[in-house]
Amino acid sequence: MMLRDETVPAAEALPVAVLRGHLRLSSGFDIAADADETAALVGFLRAAISAIEARTGKVLLTRRFRMQLEDWRDRLGQPLPLAPVISVDDIRIDDGAGTETVLSPDNWRLVPDDQRPMILPTGVILPNVPRRGHVTVTFTAGFGETWDRVPADLAHAAIMLASQYYEDRSFDGGRGAMPFGVSALIERWRAVRTLAGRGNREMR
Template sequence: MPQTLISPPVDEPVSLAEVKDHLRLDDDTDDALVESLIAAARAHVERVTNRRLMTQEWRLQFDAVRDDGRLDLAVSPVLSVDAVRVYDRNGTPSVIDEAAYEADIVSVPARIAFAEGAPRPGRRLGGIEVDVTAGYGAAAADVPAPLRHAVKMLVAHWYEQRQASTDDAAMVMVPLGFSALVAPYRVRLI
């Protein structure tokens, strides 16, 4: 299922100051590097867990509704379903009225169930689009502490291994404890 980021997170789940404290860095020489590592680490944690840490907007595309009339949304946690569109044979989208589907954003993964007689896509590929707002919230404090710590661990690991060659095992391995921190948060998709 294709996913397109519409609006990225405004902030990161850990601040530069927190990471510098974690790394025991006193000067600002590597601030730009550390900030880029924070963003990369957040993205990695999001990929591994199928969870979005900070509030962000995504567009999810589906080819068809399952036989039971449902769609499972591949991002978690979902804060809101913002729009559902169905494309006809000519590629023209129609916004589906909220009365034509029920959104369950509490379940993980979140899901949508279409009402009997709801419009079905007229094209076979990418006939349904669902726009969602996902993430734990806009504040770093909204993100579970183990996931925030996993981000800091990755940043520290990548910062310390930045001189390693690309085939060096240290670069491809995650730091000890990382998998244990993220395991309870992994969303398995069907």
Template sequence: MMMVELNSVPREALPIADFAAHLRLAEGFDKLPGQMRLLEGCLTAAIAALEARLGKYFLSRQFIVRTQKWTASDRLQFPAAPVTEVEQIKLVHSGADEVIVDPNTYALQQDAHRPELVSRVGALPALSMNSSAEILVRAGFAAEWSSVPAALRQAIMMLAEDFFERDSSVEGSNTLPCSVCLLVEPFRDIRLRGRPGC
């Protein structure tokens, strides 16, 4: 199964002004060459790092989920959360026309960690060896930054600050700062939880 992002977080959705205030940058920072791009890069890197670590998407956007096998005959467990809408299911058969599944035959079962697509009619459409399903979904906590959970917003600011102090380099250790780990711990799937050191 693959979950592919169809549109990235738009620049205008990034809290660049909030991040500048968090860093206590002097007035006029935005006039310095490359400064805005650096802040944007740090925020983008921090969001991507935490989304990958948690299996959660923060700002709402479209994804396509491709699978050749359902989790069970009547359901598919999505690989990330929160999924807020299933917009379309398309069946792709080798050498045949694509088929759009009737939206009245399935539903989204929302869950903080393991959202699922479930059948309303007994079983989801059968997938053969030469067929697959493409599910268009919308996923993310919120469309606007201010509606993302406060702990996650703070964690992103702190991790972005860490990247900023290292000139936006995200190479090297994969260990998150302890303070960031403590903030995001409640959002981790219990199956993935270990020590708070991430």
């Protein structure tokens, strides 16, 4: 499986002011609201959000993803690796010789589960993927486009983690460990990961 971000949240969607206030409160220092400092805080927030999303499989701010599979995990239903999924925008099957077929939405439907969203066939099974081909799924996932749509515990965890990244920025390897407080906040959102693809290839 290959999973790639197609879009990134705008800097304006990130809670820079909240992080700035948190750092003032915890460190006692007044952080100048200049361009360089703001850019640094944006970077720490992006890193913290990425780390939390990697641990939980939950997308905090809405964006589009592209997933490429060698084959469906199961032709009875394909789980998606991230949640919450807002929409599946496009599904294409490449036959391995350069010919792509766009699957009609009449052939599948999205089940938008909070933990394990699925693509299910509207018929019996999902369409066949040729042996040397692949299937590409483009989907949109996230809690919302603005920070106030992110669940409070995940939002606070991101601020805490970005704050640590800021305070540990002069130390090598400072981003290696997840603080206990952050881990406790995100624990209920963590889901058991399942393979997204390769389910049928060996069985043919």
